[in-house]
Amino acid sequence: MGSRWKCADPIGAGDTGARADLRRTGRYGMPEISSYLDELAREVAQSFGESAGSSITFQHHGAVLRVASSDEASARCDQVESRLHSGPCLQAMETQEAVVVPRLADLTEWPEWREQAVHEGYVSAVAVPAPVAPDVAVALNVYFMRAEGWDDGMLAVAQQHARAIARAVQGRLVLLTAAHAANEVxxxxxxxxxxxxxxxxxxxxxxxxxxxxxxxxxxxxxxxxxxxxxxxxxxxxxxxxxxxxxxxxxxxx
Missing domain, CATH: 1.10.10.10 (Winged helix-like DNA-binding domain superfamily/Winged helix DNA-binding domain)
Structure with a gap:
C-alpha cells in the first residue's frame, strides 16, 4: 500500500527553488496552457533525473482529466487513472495528502494502474496534490525506473512543483472567470x-x-x-x- 504524506502548505507558500515556479514567466492562463503544462511536466521529470517521468492530472467538480505529461509512458499511466477514476493521484487529490509508492511490485491497490506502470518499466512512484480552488485540484505523478527512497527533502521538491502547476491552472481559471464576468456585464x-x-x-x-x-x-x-x-x-x-x-x-x- 502507498504511504501518505500530508500536504498542508497552501499555494504560494514555501516555494523557493522550485524549477517549475511560474513567477519566472508571464504566461499565466494563456491559450497554450496545455503545451505549457507539458513543458512543466518535462522540467519536473528532468529535475528528478533521467529515469523519471511525470504527468499532471486535473480534477474539476468531479471530472478527472490527464492534462500534461513529460513522455508517452507516464501519459499512458495517468490515462488509466483518469479513465477508471481510480489511482494514487485521485486519492491524493481527495485527501490532499501525497501518496508514495516505493515499490510498485508490492502494491495491492489500483491493480490496473500498477500493471500499466510496471509495463512501462517503472519501479516506484509518488502522487502529490495541490488545491487550485474549491472543488478544483491538480495532482503531480512522478514515476521512476528505479526504487526510490523518498525523504522529506525530495517530497518538498515535488510539492513545490505541484504548487507551481496549480498556480498555472489557477491563473488560467482566473482569466476565464474574468472573461466570463466581462461577457456577463x-x-x-x-x-x-x-x-x-x-x-x-x-x-x-x-x-x-x-x-x-x-x-x-x-x-x-x-x-x-x-x-x-x-x-x-x-x-x-x-x-x-x-x-x-x-x-x-x-x-x-
Whole structure:
C-alpha cells in the first residue's frame, strides 16, 4: 500500500527553488496552457533525473482529466487513472495528502494502474496534490525506473512543483472567470439598453412617463409570458416597423 504524506502548505507558500515556479514567466492562463503544462511536466521529470517521468492530472467538480505529461509512458499511466477514476493521484487529490509508492511490485491497490506502470518499466512512484480552488485540484505523478527512497527533502521538491502547476491552472481559471464576468456585464448592459430603447419608444408613442412606459412593458411580459428583455425586443421590433408618425397607443388592446 502507498504511504501518505500530508500536504498542508497552501499555494504560494514555501516555494523557493522550485524549477517549475511560474513567477519566472508571464504566461499565466494563456491559450497554450496545455503545451505549457507539458513543458512543466518535462522540467519536473528532468529535475528528478533521467529515469523519471511525470504527468499532471486535473480534477474539476468531479471530472478527472490527464492534462500534461513529460513522455508517452507516464501519459499512458495517468490515462488509466483518469479513465477508471481510480489511482494514487485521485486519492491524493481527495485527501490532499501525497501518496508514495516505493515499490510498485508490492502494491495491492489500483491493480490496473500498477500493471500499466510496471509495463512501462517503472519501479516506484509518488502522487502529490495541490488545491487550485474549491472543488478544483491538480495532482503531480512522478514515476521512476528505479526504487526510490523518498525523504522529506525530495517530497518538498515535488510539492513545490505541484504548487507551481496549480498556480498555472489557477491563473488560467482566473482569466476565464474574468472573461466570463466581462461577457456577463456586456450582456447585462445590452439587456438594459434594449429595455431603455423600448421604454423610450413607448413614452414617445403614448406620451407617458418612464414609469408608465415600464408598466406597459411589464404587462406585455405577463401577456405573452416572456422576459423583460424579450418583451422589449418585441416592442422595439413592432415600433420600428410602424409607419412614420404613427402614434398607436400600446396600452389600448
Amino acid at each position: 456586456r450582456a447585462a448592459v445590452g439587456r438594459r439598453v434594449t429595455v431603455e430603447h423600448a421604454v423610450g419608444a413607448i413614452m414617445h408613442c403614448n406620451a407617458c412617463t418612464p414609469d408608465e412606459a415600464l408598466e406597459v412593458l411589464r404587462r406585455t411580459c405577463a401577456d405573452v409570458d416572456v422576459s423583460l428583455e424579450t418583451a422589449a425586443r418585441i416592442v422595439v421590433g413592432v415600433l420600428s416597423g410602424a409607419p412614420t408618425g404613427s402614434r398607436t397607443r400600446l396600452d389600448e388592446r
